[in-house]
Amino acid sequence: MIELQDALRKKEIWAIGGGKGGIGKSLITGNIGITLARLKKRVLLVDADLGGANLHTTLGIGVPEMTLSDFLNRRVETIQEVIIKTSIPNLSLVSGAQDFLDAANPNFAQKARLLRHLETLDADYILLDLGAGTSFNILDFFLFADHGILVVLPEPTAIENAYRFIKSAFYRRFKRIVTGQNIKDLIDAAMDQKNSMGIRTPYDLIERIKQLDPESGDALEIEMMKFRPKLVVNQVRTKNDIQIGFSMKSACQKYFGINLEYLGYVEYDDCVWQSIRSKRPLTVEYPYSRPARCIERIVHNVLRKEQLAASMLY
Protein backbone atom coordinates (compact mmCIF):
# COMPACT_ATOMS: atom_id res chain seq x y z
CA MET A 1 0.00 0.00 0.00
CA ILE A 2 2.76 2.44 1.01
CA GLU A 3 4.74 1.90 -2.20
CA LEU A 4 1.66 2.39 -4.26
CA GLN A 5 1.11 5.76 -2.68
CA ASP A 6 4.69 6.81 -3.14
CA ALA A 7 3.95 6.56 -6.81
CA LEU A 8 1.16 9.06 -6.28
CA ARG A 9 3.33 11.75 -4.73
CA LYS A 10 1.42 14.57 -6.31
CA LYS A 11 -1.02 16.45 -4.14
CA GLU A 12 -4.62 15.51 -4.75
CA ILE A 13 -7.80 17.36 -3.98
CA TRP A 14 -10.93 15.34 -3.29
CA ALA A 15 -14.30 17.03 -3.02
CA ILE A 16 -17.21 15.34 -1.28
CA GLY A 17 -20.68 16.59 -2.20
CA GLY A 18 -24.08 15.22 -2.99
CA GLY A 19 -26.77 17.84 -3.34
CA LYS A 20 -28.84 16.83 -0.37
CA GLY A 21 -28.19 17.73 3.23
CA GLY A 22 -27.90 15.26 6.08
CA ILE A 23 -26.62 12.37 4.00
CA GLY A 24 -23.32 11.97 5.77
CA LYS A 25 -20.96 14.11 3.69
CA SER A 26 -19.10 15.52 6.68
CA LEU A 27 -18.98 12.18 8.41
CA ILE A 28 -17.54 10.47 5.36
CA THR A 29 -15.11 13.30 4.65
CA GLY A 30 -13.80 13.27 8.20
CA ASN A 31 -13.35 9.54 8.28
CA ILE A 32 -11.78 9.34 4.85
CA GLY A 33 -9.33 11.95 6.14
CA ILE A 34 -8.52 9.89 9.22
CA THR A 35 -8.08 6.76 7.13
CA LEU A 36 -5.66 8.56 4.81
CA ALA A 37 -3.78 10.05 7.75
CA ARG A 38 -3.33 6.57 9.16
CA LEU A 39 -1.68 5.61 5.90
CA LYS A 40 0.96 8.20 6.84
CA LYS A 41 -0.30 10.81 4.42
CA ARG A 42 -0.49 14.47 5.34
CA VAL A 43 -4.14 15.35 5.06
CA LEU A 44 -5.90 18.67 5.23
CA LEU A 45 -9.65 18.74 5.67
CA VAL A 46 -11.37 21.89 4.48
CA ASP A 47 -14.92 22.53 5.57
CA ALA A 48 -16.22 24.20 2.44
CA ASP A 49 -19.79 23.97 3.70
CA LEU A 50 -19.82 27.70 4.16
CA GLY A 51 -23.40 27.93 5.34
CA GLY A 52 -23.57 25.03 7.78
CA ALA A 53 -20.10 24.00 8.81
CA ASN A 54 -19.82 21.08 11.17
CA LEU A 55 -16.87 19.04 10.03
CA HIS A 56 -15.05 20.04 13.22
CA THR A 57 -17.81 18.42 15.26
CA THR A 58 -17.45 15.07 13.50
CA LEU A 59 -13.79 15.23 14.52
CA GLY A 60 -14.60 16.09 18.10
CA ILE A 61 -13.15 19.59 17.95
CA GLY A 62 -15.00 22.45 19.62
CA VAL A 63 -15.88 25.67 17.83
CA PRO A 64 -12.52 26.77 16.46
CA GLU A 65 -11.13 30.24 16.89
CA MET A 66 -9.88 30.64 13.36
CA THR A 67 -12.12 29.68 10.51
CA LEU A 68 -12.32 29.91 6.77
CA SER A 69 -14.22 33.18 7.04
CA ASP A 70 -11.17 34.81 8.63
CA PHE A 71 -9.30 33.89 5.51
CA LEU A 72 -12.05 34.82 3.09
CA ASN A 73 -12.47 38.22 4.69
CA ARG A 74 -8.72 38.82 4.72
CA ARG A 75 -8.42 39.03 8.47
CA VAL A 76 -5.43 36.75 7.94
CA GLU A 77 -2.98 36.82 5.08
CA THR A 78 -2.52 33.13 4.27
CA ILE A 79 -4.60 30.04 4.65
CA GLN A 80 -1.82 28.58 6.81
CA GLU A 81 -2.99 30.78 9.66
CA VAL A 82 -6.43 29.20 9.86
CA ILE A 83 -5.20 25.61 9.80
CA ILE A 84 -5.84 23.78 13.08
CA LYS A 85 -3.95 20.69 14.14
CA THR A 86 -6.14 17.78 15.21
CA SER A 87 -5.36 15.11 17.76
CA ILE A 88 -4.75 12.68 14.91
CA PRO A 89 -1.20 12.74 13.55
CA ASN A 90 -0.93 14.05 9.97
CA LEU A 91 -4.47 15.40 10.00
CA SER A 92 -5.26 19.10 10.09
CA LEU A 93 -8.40 21.09 9.51
CA VAL A 94 -9.60 24.36 8.11
CA SER A 95 -12.90 24.85 9.82
CA GLY A 96 -15.91 26.32 8.08
CA ALA A 97 -17.21 29.81 8.48
CA GLN A 98 -19.25 30.35 11.62
CA ASP A 99 -20.14 33.98 11.74
CA PHE A 100 -20.71 35.76 8.48
CA LEU A 101 -24.04 35.41 6.83
CA ASP A 102 -22.54 36.37 3.51
CA ALA A 103 -19.62 34.02 3.96
CA ALA A 104 -21.88 31.39 2.46
CA ASN A 105 -21.68 33.24 -0.81
CA PRO A 106 -18.08 34.19 -1.42
CA ASN A 107 -17.56 36.28 -4.50
CA PHE A 108 -15.46 35.21 -7.41
CA ALA A 109 -12.29 36.85 -6.13
CA GLN A 110 -12.60 35.23 -2.71
CA LYS A 111 -13.17 31.85 -4.24
CA ALA A 112 -10.26 32.21 -6.62
CA ARG A 113 -8.01 33.25 -3.75
CA LEU A 114 -9.06 30.22 -1.71
CA LEU A 115 -8.41 27.81 -4.55
CA ARG A 116 -5.06 29.47 -5.28
CA HIS A 117 -3.97 29.11 -1.67
CA LEU A 118 -5.12 25.49 -1.53
CA GLU A 119 -2.93 24.72 -4.51
CA THR A 120 0.17 26.05 -2.76
CA LEU A 121 -0.39 24.10 0.45
CA ASP A 122 2.03 21.45 1.48
CA ALA A 123 -0.15 18.37 1.95
CA ASP A 124 -0.64 15.04 0.24
CA TYR A 125 -4.41 15.16 0.22
CA ILE A 126 -6.82 18.02 0.60
CA LEU A 127 -10.42 17.00 1.22
CA LEU A 128 -13.18 19.51 0.60
CA ASP A 129 -16.40 18.92 2.46
CA LEU A 130 -19.03 20.61 0.32
CA GLY A 131 -22.37 21.89 1.52
CA ALA A 132 -25.79 20.83 0.35
CA GLY A 133 -27.37 22.23 -2.77
CA THR A 134 -26.16 22.95 -6.27
CA SER A 135 -25.04 26.55 -5.97
CA PHE A 136 -22.25 27.67 -8.27
CA ASN A 137 -19.77 27.78 -5.41
CA ILE A 138 -20.35 24.18 -4.55
CA LEU A 139 -20.25 23.08 -8.18
CA ASP A 140 -17.03 25.00 -8.77
CA PHE A 141 -15.29 23.35 -5.83
CA PHE A 142 -16.52 19.98 -7.04
CA LEU A 143 -15.24 20.57 -10.56
CA PHE A 144 -11.95 21.98 -9.30
CA ALA A 145 -11.11 18.79 -7.41
CA ASP A 146 -9.15 15.88 -8.84
CA HIS A 147 -11.80 13.51 -7.55
CA GLY A 148 -15.41 14.57 -7.10
CA ILE A 149 -17.19 12.17 -4.78
CA LEU A 150 -20.98 12.14 -4.54
CA VAL A 151 -22.72 10.76 -1.49
CA VAL A 152 -26.27 9.42 -1.74
CA LEU A 153 -28.64 7.55 0.49
CA PRO A 154 -30.76 4.74 -0.93
CA GLU A 155 -33.76 7.08 -0.94
CA PRO A 156 -35.55 8.82 -3.81
CA THR A 157 -34.97 12.29 -2.40
CA ALA A 158 -31.22 11.85 -2.14
CA ILE A 159 -31.02 10.17 -5.55
CA GLU A 160 -33.00 12.93 -7.19
CA ASN A 161 -30.66 15.53 -5.73
CA ALA A 162 -27.61 13.54 -6.76
CA TYR A 163 -28.77 13.46 -10.38
CA ARG A 164 -29.55 17.15 -10.25
CA PHE A 165 -26.08 17.72 -8.89
CA ILE A 166 -24.45 15.69 -11.66
CA LYS A 167 -26.45 17.49 -14.30
CA SER A 168 -25.74 20.93 -12.87
CA ALA A 169 -22.06 20.14 -12.48
CA PHE A 170 -21.46 19.13 -16.06
CA TYR A 171 -23.63 21.84 -17.55
CA ARG A 172 -21.49 24.26 -15.58
CA ARG A 173 -18.40 22.51 -16.87
CA PHE A 174 -19.75 22.71 -20.43
CA LYS A 175 -20.37 26.37 -20.08
CA ARG A 176 -16.82 27.03 -19.04
CA ILE A 177 -15.29 25.41 -22.10
CA VAL A 178 -17.53 26.77 -24.84
CA THR A 179 -16.84 30.27 -26.09
CA GLY A 180 -19.83 31.30 -28.19
CA GLN A 181 -22.41 33.32 -26.33
CA ASN A 182 -25.20 31.66 -28.33
CA ILE A 183 -24.09 28.25 -27.07
CA LYS A 184 -23.77 29.49 -23.49
CA ASP A 185 -27.32 30.74 -23.75
CA LEU A 186 -28.43 27.41 -25.13
CA ILE A 187 -26.88 25.57 -22.17
CA ASP A 188 -28.62 27.95 -19.77
CA ALA A 189 -31.91 27.31 -21.47
CA ALA A 190 -31.36 23.56 -21.42
CA MET A 191 -30.87 23.63 -17.65
CA ASP A 192 -34.55 24.39 -17.41
CA GLN A 193 -36.11 20.95 -17.58
CA LYS A 194 -39.25 22.35 -19.13
CA ASN A 195 -37.46 24.25 -21.88
CA SER A 196 -39.39 24.83 -25.05
CA MET A 197 -36.69 23.46 -27.39
CA GLY A 198 -37.32 19.86 -26.50
CA ILE A 199 -33.86 19.44 -24.96
CA ARG A 200 -34.42 16.93 -22.21
CA THR A 201 -31.20 15.01 -21.91
CA PRO A 202 -27.55 15.96 -22.35
CA TYR A 203 -27.64 13.99 -25.61
CA ASP A 204 -30.30 16.32 -26.97
CA LEU A 205 -28.20 19.27 -25.92
CA ILE A 206 -25.03 18.02 -27.58
CA GLU A 207 -26.90 17.18 -30.75
CA ARG A 208 -28.32 20.68 -30.85
CA ILE A 209 -24.93 22.24 -30.23
CA LYS A 210 -23.40 20.11 -32.96
CA GLN A 211 -25.87 21.57 -35.41
CA LEU A 212 -24.91 25.09 -34.38
CA ASP A 213 -21.20 24.55 -33.99
CA PRO A 214 -19.76 21.09 -34.70
CA GLU A 215 -16.43 21.93 -33.11
CA SER A 216 -17.92 22.83 -29.75
CA GLY A 217 -20.16 19.78 -29.96
CA ASP A 218 -17.16 17.48 -30.32
CA ALA A 219 -15.30 19.23 -27.52
CA LEU A 220 -18.28 18.73 -25.25
CA GLU A 221 -18.51 15.08 -26.12
CA ILE A 222 -14.89 14.60 -25.10
CA GLU A 223 -15.52 16.59 -21.96
CA MET A 224 -18.42 14.31 -21.13
CA MET A 225 -16.18 11.27 -21.32
CA LYS A 226 -13.58 12.87 -19.10
CA PHE A 227 -16.10 13.79 -16.43
CA ARG A 228 -16.08 10.85 -14.03
CA PRO A 229 -17.81 11.66 -10.77
CA LYS A 230 -17.56 9.02 -8.08
CA LEU A 231 -20.36 7.58 -6.03
CA VAL A 232 -20.70 6.45 -2.43
CA VAL A 233 -23.98 5.02 -1.16
CA ASN A 234 -24.32 5.69 2.54
CA GLN A 235 -26.52 3.95 5.12
CA VAL A 236 -26.82 0.73 3.19
CA ARG A 237 -29.06 -1.82 4.90
CA THR A 238 -29.68 -4.53 2.33
CA LYS A 239 -28.19 -6.08 -0.77
CA ASN A 240 -30.75 -4.14 -2.78
CA ASP A 241 -29.36 -0.93 -1.35
CA ILE A 242 -25.91 -1.93 -2.58
CA GLN A 243 -27.44 -2.68 -5.97
CA ILE A 244 -28.70 0.91 -6.18
CA GLY A 245 -25.15 2.10 -6.76
CA PHE A 246 -24.80 -0.16 -9.78
CA SER A 247 -28.23 0.86 -11.02
CA MET A 248 -27.35 4.54 -10.75
CA LYS A 249 -24.13 3.90 -12.63
CA SER A 250 -26.05 2.23 -15.44
CA ALA A 251 -28.79 4.85 -15.53
CA CYS A 252 -26.21 7.64 -15.54
CA GLN A 253 -24.40 6.10 -18.45
CA LYS A 254 -27.57 5.56 -20.43
CA TYR A 255 -29.28 8.82 -19.58
CA PHE A 256 -26.42 11.30 -19.27
CA GLY A 257 -23.64 9.44 -21.05
CA ILE A 258 -21.57 10.05 -17.93
CA ASN A 259 -19.37 7.44 -16.34
CA LEU A 260 -20.21 7.34 -12.70
CA GLU A 261 -17.67 5.31 -10.75
CA TYR A 262 -19.15 3.30 -7.92
CA LEU A 263 -16.48 3.58 -5.24
CA GLY A 264 -18.32 1.83 -2.46
CA TYR A 265 -20.99 1.98 0.16
CA VAL A 266 -21.10 2.49 3.90
CA GLU A 267 -23.18 0.04 5.87
CA TYR A 268 -25.82 1.29 8.25
CA ASP A 269 -24.83 0.65 11.82
CA ASP A 270 -25.77 2.08 15.19
CA CYS A 271 -22.10 2.63 15.97
CA VAL A 272 -22.11 5.53 13.49
CA TRP A 273 -24.86 7.20 15.41
CA GLN A 274 -23.12 6.46 18.71
CA SER A 275 -19.87 7.94 17.47
CA ILE A 276 -21.65 11.11 16.36
CA ARG A 277 -23.37 11.40 19.71
CA SER A 278 -20.11 10.99 21.57
CA LYS A 279 -18.42 13.47 19.18
CA ARG A 280 -15.62 10.96 18.55
CA PRO A 281 -14.81 10.02 14.97
CA LEU A 282 -16.13 6.64 13.85
CA THR A 283 -12.81 5.33 12.60
CA VAL A 284 -11.18 6.28 15.93
CA GLU A 285 -13.93 5.02 18.21
CA TYR A 286 -14.87 1.89 16.25
CA PRO A 287 -11.97 1.20 13.89
CA TYR A 288 -13.00 -2.42 13.31
CA SER A 289 -16.69 -1.78 12.77
CA ARG A 290 -18.25 -2.56 9.42
CA PRO A 291 -18.85 1.10 8.45
CA ALA A 292 -15.20 1.89 9.23
CA ARG A 293 -14.14 -1.02 7.02
CA CYS A 294 -16.40 0.26 4.28
CA ILE A 295 -14.69 3.65 4.44
CA GLU A 296 -11.29 1.99 4.20
CA ARG A 297 -12.43 0.21 1.08
CA ILE A 298 -13.62 3.49 -0.44
CA VAL A 299 -10.25 5.11 0.25
CA HIS A 300 -8.40 2.20 -1.27
CA ASN A 301 -10.60 2.25 -4.33
CA VAL A 302 -9.83 5.92 -4.94
CA LEU A 303 -6.12 5.37 -4.41
CA ARG A 304 -5.99 2.37 -6.72
CA LYS A 305 -8.32 3.98 -9.23
CA GLU A 306 -10.69 1.07 -8.90
CA GLN A 307 -14.40 0.72 -8.33
CA LEU A 308 -16.87 -1.93 -7.25
CA ALA A 309 -17.66 -4.67 -9.74
CA ALA A 310 -21.24 -5.76 -10.17
CA SER A 311 -20.10 -9.38 -9.92
CA MET A 312 -19.71 -8.87 -6.15
CA LEU A 313 -23.47 -9.28 -5.83
CA TYR A 314 -23.54 -12.85 -7.09
Added chain:
Amino acid sequence: MKKIEDLNYYELLEISTDASSQDIHRAYERIRKTYEPNSIALYSLFSADETASINQRIEDAYRTLVYEEPRKRYDALLRQNLMTPAPVALPPVEKRYQMQPVQPSLSLEADNRYLKSTEPPPAPPVTTTPQPLPPTITEFTGSVLKMLREQRNITTRAIADMTKLSTRYVDFIEAENFGKLPARPYLRGFLVLYAKALGYEPERLANDYMKRYDAAMNPPKQK
Protein backbone atom coordinates in the same frame (compact mmCIF):
# COMPACT_ATOMS: atom_id res chain seq x y z
CA MET B 1 -21.70 8.45 -27.40
CA LYS B 2 -25.09 7.03 -28.16
CA LYS B 3 -28.64 7.65 -27.16
CA ILE B 4 -30.31 4.83 -25.36
CA GLU B 5 -32.46 4.01 -28.41
CA ASP B 6 -29.35 3.66 -30.56
CA LEU B 7 -27.54 1.19 -28.34
CA ASN B 8 -27.20 -2.25 -29.82
CA TYR B 9 -28.29 -5.22 -27.77
CA TYR B 10 -24.83 -5.82 -26.37
CA GLU B 11 -24.43 -2.21 -25.33
CA LEU B 12 -27.90 -2.22 -23.86
CA LEU B 13 -27.11 -5.22 -21.67
CA GLU B 14 -23.63 -3.82 -20.93
CA ILE B 15 -21.78 -6.89 -22.13
CA SER B 16 -19.07 -7.56 -24.71
CA THR B 17 -19.92 -9.14 -28.03
CA ASP B 18 -18.22 -12.39 -27.01
CA ALA B 19 -20.19 -12.78 -23.77
CA SER B 20 -21.15 -16.35 -22.88
CA SER B 21 -24.78 -17.28 -22.44
CA GLN B 22 -24.20 -17.26 -18.71
CA ASP B 23 -22.81 -13.72 -18.90
CA ILE B 24 -25.84 -12.72 -20.92
CA HIS B 25 -28.19 -14.25 -18.44
CA ARG B 26 -26.53 -12.51 -15.52
CA ALA B 27 -26.37 -9.19 -17.31
CA TYR B 28 -30.05 -9.53 -18.12
CA GLU B 29 -30.95 -10.23 -14.51
CA ARG B 30 -28.92 -7.25 -13.39
CA ILE B 31 -30.13 -4.83 -16.00
CA ARG B 32 -33.72 -5.87 -15.46
CA LYS B 33 -33.32 -5.10 -11.80
CA THR B 34 -31.83 -1.72 -12.72
CA TYR B 35 -34.71 -0.75 -14.98
CA GLU B 36 -37.61 -2.31 -13.13
CA PRO B 37 -40.43 0.22 -13.17
CA ASN B 38 -40.26 1.16 -9.50
CA SER B 39 -36.47 1.22 -9.20
CA ILE B 40 -35.57 4.29 -7.16
CA ALA B 41 -32.26 4.57 -9.00
CA LEU B 42 -34.21 5.82 -12.02
CA TYR B 43 -36.13 8.34 -10.02
CA SER B 44 -36.34 11.73 -11.76
CA LEU B 45 -34.47 10.50 -14.87
CA PHE B 46 -36.85 8.33 -16.85
CA SER B 47 -40.62 8.62 -17.19
CA ALA B 48 -42.85 5.57 -16.83
CA ASP B 49 -43.23 5.35 -20.61
CA GLU B 50 -39.51 5.52 -21.16
CA THR B 51 -38.91 2.85 -18.55
CA ALA B 52 -41.48 0.63 -20.24
CA SER B 53 -39.87 0.98 -23.63
CA ILE B 54 -36.40 0.38 -22.20
CA ASN B 55 -37.72 -2.78 -20.57
CA GLN B 56 -39.26 -3.96 -23.82
CA ARG B 57 -35.91 -3.49 -25.53
CA ILE B 58 -34.12 -5.32 -22.75
CA GLU B 59 -36.48 -8.27 -23.21
CA ASP B 60 -35.91 -8.20 -26.96
CA ALA B 61 -32.17 -8.03 -26.48
CA TYR B 62 -32.10 -10.92 -24.05
CA ARG B 63 -34.34 -13.16 -26.13
CA THR B 64 -32.24 -12.51 -29.19
CA LEU B 65 -28.83 -12.96 -27.66
CA VAL B 66 -29.49 -15.87 -25.36
CA TYR B 67 -30.42 -18.24 -28.18
CA GLU B 68 -27.65 -19.35 -30.49
CA GLU B 69 -29.34 -19.02 -33.85
CA PRO B 70 -31.01 -15.63 -33.42
CA ARG B 71 -27.80 -14.34 -31.89
CA LYS B 72 -25.78 -15.43 -34.92
CA ARG B 73 -28.20 -13.68 -37.19
CA TYR B 74 -28.15 -10.57 -35.07
CA ASP B 75 -24.34 -10.57 -35.03
CA ALA B 76 -24.36 -10.83 -38.81
CA LEU B 77 -26.69 -7.86 -39.03
CA LEU B 78 -24.49 -5.88 -36.68
CA ARG B 79 -21.39 -6.61 -38.73
CA GLN B 80 -23.19 -5.67 -41.91
CA ASN B 81 -24.34 -2.48 -40.27
CA LEU B 82 -20.78 -1.64 -39.32
CA MET B 83 -19.64 -2.00 -42.90
CA THR B 84 -22.49 -0.01 -44.37
CA PRO B 85 -22.68 3.02 -42.15
CA ALA B 86 -25.91 4.31 -43.65
CA PRO B 87 -28.50 1.63 -43.09
CA VAL B 88 -31.47 1.68 -45.40
CA ALA B 89 -34.55 2.65 -43.51
CA LEU B 90 -37.46 0.33 -44.19
CA PRO B 91 -41.04 1.26 -43.61
CA PRO B 92 -42.05 0.05 -40.18
CA VAL B 93 -43.21 -3.51 -40.18
CA GLU B 94 -46.24 -3.91 -38.01
CA LYS B 95 -45.83 -7.35 -36.66
CA ARG B 96 -45.73 -6.82 -32.98
CA TYR B 97 -47.92 -9.59 -31.69
CA GLN B 98 -48.31 -11.79 -34.69
CA MET B 99 -46.85 -15.05 -33.55
CA GLN B 100 -46.05 -18.30 -35.26
CA PRO B 101 -44.98 -20.39 -32.36
CA VAL B 102 -43.83 -23.49 -34.18
CA GLN B 103 -41.42 -21.51 -36.25
CA PRO B 104 -37.96 -22.47 -35.07
CA SER B 105 -36.75 -18.95 -34.38
CA LEU B 106 -37.86 -17.47 -31.13
CA SER B 107 -36.67 -13.99 -31.61
CA LEU B 108 -34.56 -11.67 -33.73
CA GLU B 109 -36.21 -8.43 -33.15
CA ALA B 110 -37.67 -6.49 -36.05
CA ASP B 111 -34.92 -3.96 -35.83
CA ASN B 112 -35.35 -2.29 -39.16
CA ARG B 113 -32.34 -0.09 -38.89
CA TYR B 114 -30.11 -3.05 -39.41
CA LEU B 115 -32.05 -4.60 -42.24
CA LYS B 116 -31.38 -4.02 -45.87
CA SER B 117 -34.18 -4.39 -48.33
CA THR B 118 -32.65 -7.58 -49.72
CA GLU B 119 -32.90 -9.26 -46.36
CA PRO B 120 -35.60 -11.82 -45.77
CA PRO B 121 -38.46 -10.40 -43.71
CA PRO B 122 -37.59 -10.31 -40.05
CA ALA B 123 -38.70 -13.13 -37.88
CA PRO B 124 -41.57 -12.32 -35.56
CA PRO B 125 -40.34 -10.48 -32.52
CA VAL B 126 -40.63 -12.00 -29.15
CA THR B 127 -43.04 -10.51 -26.72
CA THR B 128 -43.15 -10.97 -23.03
CA THR B 129 -46.64 -12.43 -23.22
CA PRO B 130 -46.69 -16.23 -23.17
CA GLN B 131 -46.92 -17.88 -26.52
CA PRO B 132 -50.02 -19.83 -27.50
CA LEU B 133 -49.51 -23.53 -27.86
CA PRO B 134 -49.26 -24.94 -31.35
CA PRO B 135 -52.66 -26.47 -32.14
CA THR B 136 -51.19 -29.93 -32.63
CA ILE B 137 -50.08 -30.04 -29.03
CA THR B 138 -52.64 -30.61 -26.33
CA GLU B 139 -50.41 -31.35 -23.41
CA PHE B 140 -46.88 -30.49 -22.28
CA THR B 141 -45.09 -33.80 -21.92
CA GLY B 142 -41.37 -34.42 -21.66
CA SER B 143 -41.10 -35.25 -25.32
CA VAL B 144 -43.12 -32.19 -26.32
CA LEU B 145 -40.75 -30.02 -24.32
CA LYS B 146 -37.82 -31.60 -26.05
CA MET B 147 -39.42 -31.06 -29.44
CA LEU B 148 -40.26 -27.42 -28.74
CA ARG B 149 -36.76 -26.83 -27.51
CA GLU B 150 -35.15 -28.46 -30.52
CA GLN B 151 -37.34 -26.53 -32.89
CA ARG B 152 -35.79 -23.42 -31.49
CA ASN B 153 -32.29 -24.79 -31.79
CA ILE B 154 -31.66 -24.42 -28.10
CA THR B 155 -29.27 -26.87 -26.53
CA THR B 156 -29.90 -28.37 -23.11
CA ARG B 157 -26.76 -26.47 -22.12
CA ALA B 158 -28.42 -23.17 -22.99
CA ILE B 159 -31.53 -24.12 -21.04
CA ALA B 160 -29.33 -25.09 -18.14
CA ASP B 161 -27.59 -21.72 -18.29
CA MET B 162 -30.85 -19.86 -18.41
CA THR B 163 -32.56 -21.77 -15.64
CA LYS B 164 -29.45 -22.46 -13.54
CA LEU B 165 -30.45 -26.13 -13.41
CA SER B 166 -27.91 -28.76 -14.32
CA THR B 167 -28.18 -30.29 -17.79
CA ARG B 168 -28.86 -33.63 -16.11
CA TYR B 169 -32.15 -32.39 -14.74
CA VAL B 170 -33.08 -30.84 -18.05
CA ASP B 171 -32.51 -34.26 -19.62
CA PHE B 172 -34.48 -36.02 -16.88
CA ILE B 173 -37.38 -33.63 -17.32
CA GLU B 174 -37.47 -34.25 -21.04
CA ALA B 175 -37.06 -38.00 -20.68
CA GLU B 176 -39.74 -38.07 -17.99
CA ASN B 177 -37.32 -39.92 -15.80
CA PHE B 178 -39.55 -39.21 -12.84
CA GLY B 179 -37.62 -41.29 -10.35
CA LYS B 180 -34.52 -39.16 -10.79
CA LEU B 181 -36.32 -35.87 -10.52
CA PRO B 182 -36.35 -33.91 -7.26
CA ALA B 183 -39.32 -33.67 -4.89
CA ARG B 184 -42.58 -32.20 -6.14
CA PRO B 185 -42.21 -28.56 -5.05
CA TYR B 186 -38.68 -28.33 -6.45
CA LEU B 187 -39.70 -29.99 -9.67
CA ARG B 188 -42.51 -27.53 -10.07
CA GLY B 189 -40.06 -24.68 -9.67
CA PHE B 190 -37.79 -26.23 -12.29
CA LEU B 191 -40.68 -26.50 -14.71
CA VAL B 192 -41.63 -22.87 -14.22
CA LEU B 193 -38.06 -21.86 -15.07
CA TYR B 194 -38.06 -24.15 -18.07
CA ALA B 195 -41.35 -22.69 -19.29
CA LYS B 196 -40.02 -19.16 -18.94
CA ALA B 197 -36.86 -20.04 -20.82
CA LEU B 198 -38.91 -21.43 -23.70
CA GLY B 199 -41.44 -18.63 -23.52
CA TYR B 200 -44.54 -20.63 -22.63
CA GLU B 201 -47.07 -20.10 -19.91
CA PRO B 202 -45.42 -21.49 -16.75
CA GLU B 203 -48.66 -22.44 -14.97
CA ARG B 204 -50.02 -24.45 -17.85
CA LEU B 205 -46.77 -26.25 -18.54
CA ALA B 206 -46.12 -27.08 -14.91
CA ASN B 207 -49.69 -28.29 -14.33
CA ASP B 208 -49.61 -30.59 -17.35
CA TYR B 209 -46.30 -32.02 -16.42
CA MET B 210 -47.13 -32.49 -12.76
CA LYS B 211 -50.28 -34.38 -13.72
CA ARG B 212 -48.18 -36.88 -15.62
CA TYR B 213 -45.67 -36.96 -12.79
CA ASP B 214 -48.34 -37.71 -10.22
CA ALA B 215 -49.93 -40.36 -12.40
CA ALA B 216 -46.61 -42.15 -12.77
CA MET B 217 -45.35 -41.73 -9.22
CA ASN B 218 -48.59 -42.36 -7.33
CA PRO B 219 -50.55 -44.88 -9.41
CA PRO B 220 -54.21 -45.07 -8.33
CA LYS B 221 -54.62 -47.79 -5.74
CA GLN B 222 -56.08 -51.10 -6.90
CA LYS B 223 -59.39 -51.74 -5.31
